[in-house]
Amino acid sequence: MTKAIEADRPPSGPARENDAHGAAVAVDGVDIRFGSFHAVRDISLDIAAGEFLCLLGPSGCGKSTLLSALAGFVHPHSGSLTVDGMPVTGPDPELGMVFQSSEALFDWLTVRQNVAFGPRMRGRSRAEQHKLADEYLSLVGLRHCADRFPSQLSGGMRQRVQIARVLANEPRVVLMDEPFGALDAQTRQVMQEEMARIWQTSGCTVVFVTHDIDEAILLADRVAVMTAGPAASVKSVYPVDLPRPRDESDPAARELRHALRDDIGEEVRKALLAQGLDQEEQR
Ligand SMILES: Nc1ncnc2c1ncn2[C@@H]1O[C@H](COP(=O)(O)OP(=O)(O)OP(=O)(O)O)[C@@H](O)[C@H]1O
Numbered sequence: 001m002t003k004a005i006e007a008d009r010p011p012s013g014p015a016r017e018n019d020a021h022g023a024a025v026a027v028d029g030v031d032i033r034f035g036s037f038h039a040v041r042d043i044s045l046d047i048a049a050g051e052f053l054c055l056l057g058p059s060g061c062g063k064s065t066l067l068s069a070l071a072g073f074v075h076p077h078s079g080s081l082t083v084d085g086m087p088v089t090g091p092d093p094e095l096g097m098v099f100q101s102s103e104a105l106f107d108w109l110t111v112r113q114n115v116a117f118g119p120r121m122r123g124r125s126r127a128e129q130h131k132l133a134d135e136y137l138s139l140v141g142l143r144h145c146a147d148r149f150p151s152q153l154s155g156g157m158r159q160r161v162q163i164a165r166v167l168a169n170e171p172r173v174v175l176m177d178e179p180f181g182a183l184d185a186q187t188r189q190v191m192q193e194e195m196a197r198i199w200q201t202s203g204c205t206v207v208f209v210t211h212d213i214d215e216a217i218l219l220a221d222r223v224a225v226m227t228a229g230p231a232a233s234v235k236s237v238y239p240v241d242l243p244r245p246r247d248e249s250d251p252a253a254r255e256l257r258h259a260l261r262d263d264i265g266e267e268v269r270k271a272l273l274a275q276g277l278d279q280e281e282q283r
Contacts, residue, residue, distance in 0.1 A: 021050070021202060022049040022204045023173050024046070024048055024085075025082070025083055025173055026046050026082045026085075027046075027066070027070070029043075031043075031076060038230050040066055041231035041232065042079070044234070047205060048205070049172075049205055052206045052221045053222050054215075054219060055224050056210060056260065057227070062226060063177075064177050069081060070095065070207060071095050072089065072092055093122065093169045094172050095175060096173070096174045097176075099177055100178040100181045111146050111148050112137065112146035112147065115133040115136055115165045118165065118166075118169035135168075139202075140161070142157060142161060145157065154187075155182065156184075156190070172204055173204060173206075174206045176208045177209045178209055179191075179195075180192065181210075193245070196219055196246075199219075206219075208220070213257055213260045213261060214257065217246065217253050217257060221239070225238070225267070227267055228268070235267065240256065
């Protein structure tokens with residue numbers, strides 16, 4: 001039977017091509033409040049260098065809030081967030097954030113210039129910017145689109161450019177907030193497979209927010225399930241002990257899918273009940 005394990009013990013994951021690149025992330029007793037609203041409470045998670053961790057939970061529980069805190073956009077009320085032992089104090093190129101929408105691309109720059117933007121800001125020479133941009137565009141399969149503008153690409157291609165742009169900063173931790181949520185099913189499947197390959201090649205640590213249980217099983221070393229908010233915390237953490245590339249018809253994957261569905265379903269029901277009670281009180 002699939003069992004969740006204690007939240008604060010990362011496994012020693014499978015060997016990566018570039019194991020040394022990723023950084024260890026430690027979330028220790030983190031509380032986040034927005035004014036009087038208590039968003040997340042006492043979250044502790046240790047994420048190993050090079051690990052792929054997926055965050056699942058009911059809508060509105062605080063997944064993006066936790067990710068934003070890791071990215072340095074939101075400051076915890078208490079507790080600490082560290083990357084290789086160094087406190088997260090604000091946005092940092094070592095922590096790359098990929099958003100759900102690819103609207104963040106600069107429409108007036110070519111694809112190559114978009115990807116080279118980070119290296120340019122870090123003072124890399126023109127030749128280095130060009131080389132890095134082409135390297136990461138090749139990694140996401142878009143080297144042939146380098147001279148096009150974002151408006152000339154499909155949604156899936158723009159999202160791959162966004163990923164290449166983040167990777168070109170050579171972050172040690174990549175934070176992804178439902179990066180494939182807006183894509184059609186076929187593009188999403190291709191992107192998931194590419195993401196697994198990119199992660200294995202780059203060796204970075206990935207924290208990936210999703211609503212999709214199958215996506216989490218396909219990609220993660222571990223899946224952390226959050227409770228319904230407010231004051232959400234980590235309910236359970238499941239190791240995904242399945243060989244890569246993953247086969248969703250593997251009996252162990254099916255068993256894990258059921259366990260995650262039950263666990264998250266319970267939290268979604270709690271969230272719906274709380275919303276109902278809230279509406280009753282307001283009447
Ligand atoms: N800047 C903010 N000010 C006030 N409340 C906020 C702010 N950001 C988030 N919240 C609240 O914190 C809670 C968690 O939001 P968050 O976006 O992190 O949830 P989520 O789990 O990522 O949701 P979803 O899965 O629907 O994207 C929600 O109740 C949200 O309304």
